[in-house]
Every structure is written in structure tokens, then in C-alpha cells.
Amino acid sequence: MKFLQNIIHSIKPHFEKGGRFEKLYPAFEALETFLFVPGETTAHGVHVRDAMDLKRTMMTVIIALVPTMLFGMWNVGYQHYLAYGMEATLMENFMFGFWKVLPIIVVSYAAGLGVEFIFSVLRGHPVSEGYLVTGLLIPLTLPVNCPLWMVALAAVFCTLLGKEIFGGTGMNFMNPALLARAFLFFAFPAYMSGDIWTDLSPEAGHAIVDGFSGATNLVTFDVNFHNLPSASDMFWGFEQGSIGETSAAACLIGALILIITGVGSWQIIVSCVLGVLGMGLVLQGLAPADMPNHAMHTPAYYHLLMGGFAFGAVYMATDPVSAAQTERGKWIYGLLIGAFTVILRVFNPAYPEAVMLSILLMNVFAPLIDHMVVEQHIKKRLKRA
């Protein structure tokens, strides 16, 4: 540590005003504050000081993402060996997935941080930490077969049009990671749906097993929901899907970390779950009796376990920037996300990733919800006065 500190101190003069690399100061500052706690204090005005600054918040989310990431890596290997009918140990599964997922993560960080650095140098503001989380969220929402240049393109797109154009971290009205995924979903539909969820790179001496189907649960259940895997399989995540989204259990661990540390809002997570259960039950009640296989008959709790709902509700919907801010607003926001998710899944087979679209939609509406909540509160207080 001392050694690093010495280096930083010795090169610092070059980056300060009048130094040789004055223009690159933001990049240097980002590196310095990433390694060490900054040594300066604000000169004027009163500030709330808290150890829980933006960097710590982001790191907490990263830690909460670790379970889903590890499980996702293991599942990539598991699905691969399953498709070829091979036995593999836990470590083999994990290592296979690790080498498949690592490049995606690296590319996502490199592309997104590259854009951030360029902009911070151009605009002379410090590099913000917002991309730390986005950069890890993007790979976890993608299928493992996604070409790397698409990952890079999506990362650049979401940093540029989702964030920098509005003024950088904290100004984005939509979740950048979801924006990246939505961009890929509409730009390259052939690579984001269909039989792409399992890595089928050839294994010498083995053929793909008979009866292998590349369809995810969200496609299966629109045809006949009885074909879905068992609820426990879906809960633990032994199923095909995007890298990080399959396991509701891993997301649950992440949710606990977020809630205990106070980084994620429990109101949003709970209300999303309630929204799904409520709308699921309503649809079950309305389901036509003469079509016993219709998607409307799906038990409500299945919607919690299928697809990316758990991942979206825990990591995406709770994004403090793009979610609703008021207490009551958070409940409305979450309930509507849940309800829209179920409606889209059941009635629109063309867009199986309903969680993504409903969270983005509610991101757009969040300011309006907040506005109405505040207005209503003012009205109520005025009446009482």
C-alpha cells in the first residue's frame, strides 16, 4: 500500500494545474480515489458527511451481485455439459463458465469505462463510479453466446445515450444496464432470442443429446405451462437463460445484502413481488376453463421464479437514480412493475423479457409518480389546515 501511495504522490504534480498532463487530471483523480480515500475536504457550505459515499454504495451493490455472478458462471458450464450429456464436477462446470463469462465482463467494463474516461477528460469533471455497477450488470443480463463486439456496442450506447447525454451518473432517468440490454434486444433480435441460451461449442467425441431444446421457460410457458421445469429447479436456477438471471436463490442473497446495508429499497423489492403475485392471481381467476394449457393458468408464484424477474426486481428496479423517490411512490412503482411484467409475459409472446420492458417503462414514469405523490400530500395538508 505504501508503495502505491508513493507512486501516486510522485506522479501527482504532473496532473495538477500547470503540469504536463493537466488535461488528464480527471482520469488520474479517478485512479487515486479508487485506491485511496481522498485527502481533501469541501471548502464551503455545510455537507452531510457519511462514510457511505457513492463509491461505497456501488461496491456494496457489486458485492451483492457476486452470488448471482458465481452461480451464473457455474450454470453456464452446467448447461453446456448437460446439453452434451456429459458428467462434470462442480469445479469443471464453474471453470468452463468462468472462461466464457470473463471476456464479456472485461469487454463491458473496457468499453463503458473508456467512454466515461473520454467524457470526464473532455468535460473536466471527475470520473464517477456509476459505471462500476452498470458494467457488471450488463454481462449478467446477456446470453452467454452474445458476440463480444455487441457487448461493447451496447456498453458504449448505454453510457453515451443513457447517461452522458443527460449529464452523467445521477442524471440518467433510465437504468443504463437495462437500456443496454433493450438496445441489443431490438438491434440484434437473432442474437437475443431463440436457441442461444446455452453455449454449444463442440465437445470432441460428444453429440448434443436428443431432446435438447434451446427454449427458455418464458418461451415454453406461452405454449403450454405444464412443460415448465419444477418450481424448485427454477428457484435454484438449473435452467437456461441469461448469465445471471436464472437463480432466484442467488438473487435472494443479493437482496438480503442490499436490504441489510440499506443500499436497495426493500419497499421496491417487496412491492414488485406483490405486484406479480397480485396480477398472477387475477389472471388465474380470469383464465378460460376450456383451455387448460393457456398461459393464464400459470400459478402466480411461478412468475416470481421464471425468467429474469428476481434479478430485475432486486438489482434493476432498486436503482436509486431511476426509481421513484417518495415512500408511497416506491410502492406504486414496484406494484406496477410487477403487474406489467405478468401482463406482458402472458399476453405478448413476442417480448418474453417483460421484466426489462416494464422496469424501463416505470423508470420513465417514476418522476410523474413522485410528482403526483407530492402534490397529493400538499393538497391533503392544505385541507387539514
Added chain:
Amino acid sequence: MSVESTSAPAVQEKKKEALFSKKNIRTLRDPLDDNNPITVQVLGICSALAVTVQVKPALIMAVGVIFVTAFSNLITSLLRNSIPNRVRIIVQLIIVATLVTIVDQVLKAYMFDVSKKLSVFVGLIITNCIVMGRLEAFALAQKPWPSFLDGVGNGVGYGIILVVVAIFRELFGAGTLMGYHVIPQWAYDHGYVNNGLMVLPPAALFVIGVYIWAQRSWNKKLVNVS
């Protein structure tokens, strides 16, 4: 028709401007950048979304709009003193509709394919906010020649954006420009894929949005225009 009217031309004679005086040049040039109908005034967005999937229809649409804005401005300006104020919108509509019908018939006669692609949007030039906006804001109060220049300027300003957007959308959405393959086959062989989003109308909004962003970054005059 007495002393006044005879003396008036004499006064004008003294002040008569050159055809391309500084003021007239500004009339012509302003709508290209500083006062662009699409990116600054945000008019005519709907057709900019609809006809910019490929460059060729966009070019032809641009030419059509230039023709209509230029000549409707000219005709309205010529008639400006005899148009009763209360029915001016109807008179303008008749002028614009006549010109649009001419454009539509010419397209149908000589470029039937393109005319089918542009479909209803040629007819909708009538309701294009840019055309009516220029008639109301400029041609009704200005002499014919500046009006004509203003019409040409606004038409070209609209056309530039249309073509820029179309270039991006066709290049990335289909890999072609004016129907010719621009992106080489080896790129596809190495895993390049056309971007399906660029074919959808929202892509035009993205491109226009980025254009506005870039324009406001380089053009200092636009910094405080909301």
C-alpha cells in the same frame, strides 16, 4: 394612386438590395444550422421519422419539400397584399396543396417505386409544419425574393437532416447506401450483423437527438435556446 405611389418606387430604387445581399444570404443560410427547422425549431419530425430508412427516398422527399417551401413562399409573398387576413390559412392551403399535388403527380409519373415508398408522406407535406410555419412567419410579410430564399433555405435545412439521418439508418440498418452495398462481405463473414434497431422509427429519434446534441456543442449560439 397619386403622388405617394409614384414616389415610393423611387425611394425603393435607392435602397434596392443586391440579389445576394448580406441580409438575403443570412435568410438563406440561417435555416441550415442556426435556425434549423428540425433540430432547433423541432418541426416536421413525423416525416423525418418515416421516410429516412433509406437515403434515396429521403433525398427525393427533401427535393419535394424544397420545391414546395420555395414556391409556396414565393406565391404567397406575391399575393400577400391581396389575401384577406381572415381567410389566409385557406388560401395558403390551396397554394401548398396545388404544389404538393404537382410533386405527387411528377413522382408517380417518373419514379413510381419511390412514390410508393414515400406513400402518404408526400401528400402529408401539405400539413408539414415547416411549410405553413414559413408562410405564416415569413412570406406573408416579406417581398417575393427573400421569401423564395427563405423557402429554399428551410427546405434545404430540412433536407440536410433527412439525408444525414437516412445515411446513418441505411448504413447501419441495411449495410447499403443508395441501394449499393457499402459494408463489405468479409465484415459479415467475421460476425458483423446489421443493426435491426436502425430500421425501426425510434432510431431516427436517436440520430436526430445525437445530432442536436452535437450541434449544440459546436454552435455556441444555440447554448441557451431551449
